[in-house]
Amino acid sequence: MRVLGVDPGLRITGYACIEPGPARPAIIEAGVFRLPRAHATLAQRLDELDRDFSSLLERTSPQIVAVEGLFAHYKHPATAIIMGHGRGVLLLAAQRAGIPILELKPTQVKKSLTGFGGADKAQVQRAVQAECGLDTPPSPPDLADALAIALCTLHRRQSVLAG
Secondary structure (H helix, E strand, O other): OOEEEEEOOOOEEEEEEEEOOOOOOEEEEEEEEEOOOOOOOHHHHHHHHHHHHHHHHHHHOOOEEEEEOOOOEOOEHHHHHHHHHHHHHHHHHHHHOOOOEEEEOHHHHHHHHHOOOOOOHHHHHHHHHHHHOOOOOOOOHHHHHHHHHHHHHHHHHHHHHHO
């Protein structure tokens, strides 16, 4: 099963397409979309995100798209609203492409990889590094989060098939 994990954002959106490998997951493609801030309207940034993500879907042909669920921190409530715009574009693009969508809470992803739902960014990066056999922790954290989302989805799918 080919999984595309996405960590949505309106400045940086991380993505990682993986599939099971013989010893560890194989990374098909991973990276970040850096969206323009200077002189770009919200609508222009969303349009660019849609074009970039739709192209990624065509290139990687995932069987499922896993997206970090919406959350709000009480100190930064506007972040959830802004993030919601980007998530909406990603969900719509996956729906248009006919690809099933899974939404995962950040705590689910962290617990799946580190055993602790409150793990910090560095812990997630190290866990992803170990599981994927990478020489260094993936960076920026948006990339590590996208890999973590994809890995969590793969774990869930494999446990369902095994059970």
